[in-house]
Amino acid sequence: MAHRAILVDVTKCIGCGSCVEACQKANEQPAHEARGFDDQTYTFLMDRGNDTYVRRLCMHCENPSCASVCPVGALKKTAEGPVTYDADKCMGCRYCMMACPFGVPTYEWHSSTPRVRKCQMCAHRGAAGPACAAACPTGATSTGDRDALIAEAKKRVAGDPKTYHQRIYGLAEAGGTDVIFIGPKDSEALGLPRVKSETPLPELTWQALKHIPDVVLFGGVFLGGMFWLTKRKEEVARAEREGKGESHD
Amino acid sequence: MIKRALSSLRLGFWSVPSAVLVAMLAGIAYLRFTRGLGAVTHLSDSFPWGLWIGFDVLCGVGLAAGGFAVTATVHIFHLKDFKPIVRPTVLTAFLGYLLVVVGLIFDLGKPWNIWHPIIMWNPHSVMFEVGWCVMLYTTVLSLEFSPIVLERFKLNRLLKVVKSVTPVLVILGVILSTLHQSSLGSLFLILPEKVHPLWYSPLEPVFFFVSALAAGIAMTVVESWFSRRAFGKPIETHLLSRLSRVSVIVLALYLAIRVRDLLGRDALSTLFPFTPTSAMFLLEIGIGVVIPMVLLASERFRASARRLAVTQGMVVIGFILNRLNVSVTAVEAATGHSYLPSVPEFLVSMGLVAVGMWIFVLACRFLPVFPEGPVAELEKRRAAREAEAGHPIHVAAAPGFDLFGK
Numbered sequence: 335m336a337h338r339a340i341l342v343d344v345t346k347c348i349g350c351g352s353c354v355e356a357c358q359k360a361n362e363q364p365a366h367e368a369r370g371f372d373d374q375t376y377t378f379l380m381d382r383g384n385d386t387y388v389r390r391l392c393m394h395c396e397n398p399s400c401a402s403v404c405p406v407g408a409l410k411k412t413a414e415g416p417v418t419y420d421a422d423k424c425m426g427c428r429y430c431m432m433a434c435p436f437g438v439p440t441y442e443w444h445s446s447t448p449r450v451r452k453c454q455m456c457a458h459r460g461a462a463g464p465a466c467a468a469a470c471p472t473g474a475t476s477t478g479d480r481d482a483l484i485a486e487a488k489k490r491v492a493g494d495p496k497t498y499h500q501r502i503y504g505l506a507e508a509g510g511t512d513v514i515f516i517g518p519k520d521s522e523a524l525g526l527p528r529v530k531s532e533t534p535l536p537e538l539t540w541q542a543l544k545h546i547p548d549v550v551l552f553g554g555v556f557l558g559g560m561f562w563l564t565k566r567k568e569e570v571a572r573a574e575r576e577g578k579g580e581s582h583d
Numbered sequence: 584m585i586k587r588a589l590s591s592l593r594l595g596f597w598s599v600p601s602a603v604l605v606a607m608l609a610g611i612a613y614l615r616f617t618r619g620l621g622a623v624t625h626l627s628d629s630f631p632w633g634l635w636i637g638f639d640v641l642c643g644v645g646l647a648a649g650g651f652a653v654t655a656t657v658h659i660f661h662l663k664d665f666k667p668i669v670r671p672t673v674l675t676a677f678l679g680y681l682l683v684v685v686g687l688i689f690d691l692g693k694p695w696n697i698w699h700p701i702i703m704w705n706p707h708s709v710m711f712e713v714g715w716c717v718m719l720y721t722t723v724l725s726l727e728f729s730p731i732v733l734e735r736f737k738l739n740r741l742l743k744v745v746k747s748v749t750p751v752l753v754i755l756g757v758i759l760s761t762l763h764q765s766s767l768g769s770l771f772l773i774l775p776e777k778v779h780p781l782w783y784s785p786l787e788p789v790f791f792f793v794s795a796l797a798a799g800i801a802m803t804v805v806e807s808w809f810s811r812r813a814f815g816k817p818i819e820t821h822l823l824s825r826l827s828r829v830s831v832i833v834l835a836l837y838l839a840i841r842v843r844d845l846l847g848r849d850a851l852s853t854l855f856p857f858t859p860t861s862a863m864f865l866l867e868i869g870i871g872v873v874i875p876m877v878l879l880a881s882e883r884f885r886a887s888a889r890r891l892a893v894t895q896g897m898v899v900i901g902f903i904l905n906r907l908n909v910s911v912t913a914v915e916a917a918t919g920h921s922y923l924p925s926v927p928e929f930l931v932s933m934g935l936v937a938v939g940m941w942i943f944v945l946a947c948r949f950l951p952v953f954p955e956g957p958v959a960e961l962e963k964r965r966a967a968r969e970a971e972a973g974h975p976i977h978v979a980a981a982p983g984f985d986l987f988g989k
Contacts, residue, residue: 371628372628399773402705402707402708402773403708403710403773404705404708404710405700405705405710405711405713405714406696406699406700406703406705406711407703407704407705408703423699423703424692424693425691425692425693425696425697426691426692426693426694426696427692427710428631428632428692429708429710429770431631432631432632432774432777433774435776435777437628439628440628441620441628441631441692442619442692443619443627443628444619444621444622445619446616446617446618446619447693448619448692448693449692530775531775531776535773535775536707536773538772538773538775539769539772540707542709542765542766542788543706543707543709543769546762549761549762550758550762553757553758553761557655557659557754558754560659561658561659561661561750561754564659564661568661568663
């Protein structure tokens with residue numbers, strides 16, 4: 335697998351919930367009804383009416399905000415695609431939750447050793463891939479190499495413009511994601527989060543962070559220089575005072 | 584004997600409420616560490632940062648900015664007139680940072696991993712940079728503070744070593760402060776759609792730095808005034824007046840770039856329709872920037888130390904409003920999720936401030952924080968008496984602390 339991605343084709347989803355069930359089992363969570371992201375729920379279905387069901391899960395951004403803001407690298411984008419989480423590294427600052435433009439990560443608020451919770455694309459299952467895609471009976475959720483999946487999505491959308499809204503969700507959002515959606519209506523009608531930024535959000539931070547070496551360098555030179563200059567001035571002033579004092583004696 | 588020792592710790596009016604607060608702090612800490620953050624806070628998945636980040640961390644660090652501003656004035660720019668206020672300012676900054684660390688221990692989900700950034704690096708994370716700067720600067724501050732302790736215990740050789748590296752420490756301190764004061768603003772850069780346009784700006788790091796400077800100076804003035812009231816130390820009104828003149832410039836600079844930025848992003852129009860969010864913005868700018876700037880610009884107005892303290896108090900309040908607006912009001916307005924801190928969250932924040940004031944008072948009593956103040960005088964007299972009597976004399980004669988007396 336070069337770079338794994340997930341394609342969600344909303345038009346094929348029948349709302350059976352197999353993906354949700356498989357997800358809970360694969361992640362050793364007690365079986366429960368999933369209504370939204372919480373510390374036990376990595377994926378859930380939204381009923382948008384007219385037999386339209388839309389899945390939500392971590393978008394596994396190409397350039398994820400969560401991994402970029404994590405001070406200890408507990409969250410990271412793997413070369414295989416999934417954005418994974420290492421609870422042993424995490425110190426619990428929850429910056430990832432603030433930073434995620436899709437509102438995905440959740441927290442174990444009622445634990446004394448809390449962890450961030452989110453879909454990790456079943457990275458622990460290795461080559462077997464995400465359990466949700468394996469469980470889907472209709473092919474609404476499928477997985478494979480990102481480029482191949484994008485080609486497939488484009489083919490379906492172009493081949494049946496009556497069924498599909500023409501814009502593919504996930505190609506541009508936040509600079510591109512590894513979970514992409516195609517469906518009968520635009521993403522807003524489907525209830526997917528509106529993310530206006532098409533450049534990866536970590537770049538906004540980098541615009542500030544990149545100046546740090548300059549601040550250290552020029553700041554150091556400037557302050558050192560001022561120290562030297564004003565000290566010299568003070569010494570000269572003192573010497574002058576003393577000099578005058580002597581001449582009076 | 585014990586009674587005497589206790590009475591020498593007499594803390595005046597504030598001791599009872601402070602003790603109650605500290606007891607509650609312990610109770611809340613117990614709940615928080617056994618049942619999780621959810622048991623004591625109103626934080627949620629849609630509002631993961633609350634009062635402890637917005638007040639304890641953002642304001643704690645900012646209000647300590649007087650530390651680097653005043654040490655730089657004295658030790659780098661050699662404006663020696665300001666020397667008498669260096670020590671109380673450094674002490675405040677040091678306590679401010681210690682309290683930030685304690686605040687973080689409450690707020691972090693797994694505070695025992697707080698040292699992880701030392702070995703687990705992610706230089707792309709603003710939080711990583713903030714963590715490092717706070718660690719390094721707390722070390723620098725403790726070294727800057729150490730002469731006060733070394734002097735008290737007459738460790739002259741060590742004192743000499745520390746004093747000889749002071750300029751290096753101060754330069755390091757200024758650079759570290761510049762970096763992370765601004766970085767606290769950079770924390771919000773990655774949230775363009777989660778922070779209201781009145782507060783989201785690519786210049787956020789600059790705003791945070793300049794406003795911290797204003798708040799740091801303001802704190803120095805307010806605190807000098809309180810110290811005068813508490814310790815009967817003759818206040819140097821002309822120094823505070825000169826500092827306040829600098830405030831005018833800093834506030835004007837802040838206002839100029841803030842307004843320029845709002846105009847440039849066409850964000851001022853978001854003030855309308857007029858909502859509570861707009862009101863918070865105007866309150867912050869009015870109380871914290873415009874009014875104090877105008878008042879402090881008048882030479883006549885600056886003649887009274889009391890007026891200076893009150894006006895600089897407004898700068899401090901405006902600063903706190905700004906940090907809470909960025910971290911709470913602006914996020915509420917942009918995301919539509921609401922958050923009101925829980926009672927325990929308020930108590931912890933207030934409790935930490937109380938503990939800080941307590942330590943400040945104790946330090947002022949037992950250490951030569953005001954080198955020319957009554958404590959130093961007392962020490963000198965005691966030393967003289969000891970020399971006369973030929974044996975040590977008990978210290979219990981230190982003056983009591985009464986914030987609102989005298």
